[in-house]
Amino acid sequence: MTSIGFLVNPYAGIGGPTARKGSDDPALAAQARSDGMRLTAPLRAVRAMTALVQMYPSVDILTGPGGLGQDIAPAASILPINALSHSASDTSALVAGMQGKVSLILFCGGDGTARDVAAANVSGVPILGIPAGVKMHSGVFARSPERAGQAAAAFLKDPDQPVELVEILDIDEAERRSGRLSAQLFSVARSPVARGVRQNPKAGGGDLLAETDAALAEYVRRMEHGCLYILGPGTTMGALKDRLGGGTLLGVDLARDGAIVDRDLSEEQLLMALADGAKARIVLTVVGGQGFILGRGNQQISGRLINRVGIDRIDVICASDKLNALNPQELTVDTGDVALDARLAGYWQVTTGPGRRQVVRVVH
Amino acid sequence: MTAPIANRTKAQFTGFQAPRWAEPVVMEMGCPGRRGVVFDDAPAPDLPKGAIRKTAPALPELTEHDALRHYLHLSQMTLGMMGVSLFGTCTMKYNPRIGERAALEHLADLHPLQHPDTLQGVLELYDNFSDFLCEVSGMDQFVFQAGGGADAAYTHACVTRAYHASRGELEQRDQIITTIQTHPCSPATANTAGFEVITLSLEEGGYPSVEQLKSVIGPRTAALMVNNPDDMGIYNPDIKEWVRLVHEAGGLCFYDHANFNGVMTRLRARELGFDACMYMLHKTFGAPKGGGGPAVGAYGCAEHLVPFLPSPLVVKDGDRYTLDDDRPQSIGRVREFWGNAPQVLKAYAWARAMGAEGLRTAADISVLANNYMDKRLSEVKGVSRSNPDVTAPRMEMTRHSVEQVTKDTGCTIVDISNRMTDFGIDALWLSHEPWLVAEPFTPEAGELWSREDIDYWIDVMEHVIHEAYETPEVVKTAPHNAPIHQIKGADMADPAQWATTWRAYTRKHAKRLAAE
């Protein structure tokens, strides 16, 4: 099976120009249709498709009718879906229809679309995003439409290509309307690893997965007896939690003396756990593609909690490729407490491997 | 074929075809019983039973002529410097043949354990060249034991250990600081030597700020290991202040001076405050690279580190030279004996032929040539320069990007590099890891290549980028004139298929071989 599922959220990105923080509101789509607004997502989808077809002319595509894909890939087979709703349910219906029929789903949209795709993708088909949204915090997005097309072609040509787990994030719309930014880690999906066959003999990079793993092993070995460890969400933290007996991928867990002692705690529960004055450390990784270490997907680790633990007792572990992909090379904090954010800003040492750290500027 | 006189450049565009011998792997060649070398007969020795070989090694059986011809064919299928190679970070130089001849004639049959009385020539050479490099760098002593640039960085990591151990501070000082744009050999050797490595990230100017450095130095700092300029052509103007701060914290400062070509005779490592530095003789000083060594990382240091240098040290005793191996604080050996003497001789010959004025000219020409290239490349469609905000002229090389070409045409820098070899230009140097710049390439003209060569190189790149827009398939499936076609690569990365030896290959691919 080397066919590809292709779908476009034609309305992705329309919230951007109107200074909205996303385009998830169905009313926005209706308005866009009635205003005859120029949609940008289809244009970006065309760019990705061009790159894909260039590298893999005989590619076998399965897509949805009209603006959901057919308009861009006219030669594709069409999955008939009932009534076009011009909403998230189109995405869900298409993804559901693709299950078992394709080896990769290439979608065009933003975080909201990614979230819908991931939710309907019950059999865990690898997914890859063409960036076209307002918010693109999730790790599924390629850096450009062309790269998305190329990575998809490479993956289809060689089904043994490795996949990695990436995080699907989105900003909670309800929270946003009440003025609070609070990205949530919704789920984790499989996505092709964009790895070029590089014949680059002078470089000194390492096997980054193994590096991170070894860094985690070292971290565990050095964990202080009696200290409470507040472990944030994300795949890197998930791997750390696995070493401590297993925890949650998306939640904040607590460990002590080499083992997870509690899982998926809220801010209140975390504060309670520290009530007896126990010594604690916070361990984080960089979540999503935007370089956030606090305030996206880990709001449980609040300003109050950080003040309680101590701002010099936070450790960050992150693979060097994720850090070096940041442009500019900065990490961001957004705890909601402006004064605290200012105190957190500065140069942090991020652990990237065993005995290896990289200094990165943290801004707010 | 002789190119038409009117337009040589154009003729070169279409005239190149790499030699293409259908040369089998040597293990498949020959026939049982043939001999390439014979020796006098001798009786079978009496060997302990457990030590006797049961099956003869499955080596090929060839005549001397077959063996020679096979390897000459392979050498012909190596483009390297036969065309134009502006392989950045390697400073492609002419490797004068006089050095080769002298080394083979005078050094081939020397043994490193000969009595020093019989080594006076080579020891004087070491001493003279150490003096030469000391004058160029401001250091007090150079050694040549390290078998490459990275090995010299490793030497520094070992010297750092010995220095801090001698002060009882090794346990405390367990961190070495470097930057993301420092060559990977510094962090890698520091790590191998047992240090924790702290890497600084780039900031606005293209280098880490003093503030960032300050945030990591302290009682755990053992050393700073950096190169400057970096391979994007950016010079860190705060480097003196860095060195001062690291010294203040009690650390040593090591200057990977492999990117020396553009600053020769303009600055000296010691005057910038560094305690030690390294030159690559197979790069800056004209010794050949050999496709990857034998090489020399010449390691020099100031007086306070001399006691820790590897042994033996060449010392002058009146007008006699000896090898001093009795140095209690020395780190001992990083490699057996005292270095790749032939390379030292070749580098010395190069340096003498240049002299101070030659070094200055070479530095000027390399920086001029690089800026000339920058100018011409800035006019090539789709090519952009790293750190666009840094408007000052770059040093002897610049990192460029074809990201725009890739966006427009899908042709990557690797495709473009492959296609350029069809015109006699060996693979481009792209970038060290990590790739902070997308679709990078890093040409370095140095002082060897003529302006015509440089123009030709850029013409070819321009031509290939034009092809990328017009006929991208031609670029993506390149090379077309090389000894072989593009490798697939995936099988080489697959443990079930890769094979670094013929034994492994025949075992893993037995079925296929049988079918053939």
Next chain:
Amino acid sequence: MTKAHPWMANSVPSIQQEMLSALGLNSVDSLFSQIPEDHLYAKPFNLPPQLASEVALSRHLDDLMRKNVTCKDSLSFLGAGAWPHYVPAICDEVANRYEWQTSVFGSPTSDHGRNQAWFEFCSQIGTLVEMDFVGLPVYSWGCAIGHSVRMASRMTGRRKVLVTEVMDPERLSVLRNYCEPREMARHIEIVEVAIGADGCIDQNDLKSKLDDSVAALYFETPSYHGVIEGAPGTLCDLARTAGAEVIVGVDPLSLGLLEAPGAYGATIAVGPTQPMGVHMNAGGGVGGFIASPDEERYASEYNTLNISIGETIKEGEYGFGLTLFHQSSYGSREEGKDWTGNSVYLWALANAAYMAAMGPEGFAEIGRLIMARSRHAAKAIDGLAGCSVDLSRPFFKEFVVTFEGEKVADVNDALRKRGIFGGKDISGEPGADGQCMLVCVTEAHTEGDIARLVSALKEVLA
């Protein structure tokens, strides 16, 4: 500069002018504007005068280098890490090819020939040691030991290596640097195993030191003193039973006669490459190889560059490219990886030509000849009054001569006056009882050479 320099095409002033004009400049100085004023070095350089003329330079090099006395001017019996083997003329021709000498990595297509030759180096080492995975060579044998000990430590998570009490001090010193000082968290402890009266490893001492803290046993056959280990398979079994890796150092020229380490249970083989077609070069000819089974747990620990054969996009065509380019530590072993860089890859090409020309019979023949010549020399020396050789030990190429009264340093001084470089003075080293000399005899020595040494020794000892 008034005259253009032969090695600098753009040293022609008018060309520089043209390039400057293209940039709209009058002088190069402004191109250095990134460098702050106070970084610049303004003083004149006190360097010897330029020798741009090749004839002058050539004369200078000759004058300087003629102060040496080479092993061709003199008769030499020095070995111990750099050996006087015959270098077939084709090896020099191959290694001196301009394409190979001057180039650097390139790509698998443009530099196809060199990549293939590298693969053939690895393939031929592989068949000599009977192992399937071979990396490109490292700086030296000592460095190969160092890297492979670190490999073993990462693989086993253990921090102790057993070596023999008698080991070449050059290689041991290199290994010590690779094992890190005691103060460091990842220090690897080096523990010595006793050598018995027969010159082989004392198995009881080995057993007493092997436990689950040992990452690797390292031994050599032939040993530093030339002794052929009688039961290498037993040593390997003992170490492997304790969960340790077994690293065996071998002289490749012995492998036409001596069993391949891969056949008796070694898990990593290392050794020198200089004997195979590379001149001694005052020690600058050394190089080392590392080989192991082709299993991921070994392959993934190599610090070397590794070349694999593979397919090209044209049906039926093969090429050679890098594999396992990213090497690193794995899983729970908190080790960083070592490093790689320019090494001795040019010598690998000479080695490849050497092995190809030698073939299986060449290796057997040279092995027999070396053994016969060295045995003959040892016997003759043992027959002299004032010195002895333990002839009960089977040895290859090198053997220890023990002197009763004379100091080796004095003997060597006296020999040198007679145009002979005696063997390495190993007096005072572990395993050397009294005044001892390590003598090396190879296929390059004639019977006449040996007779000359013996009669000179006789004179000196009289």
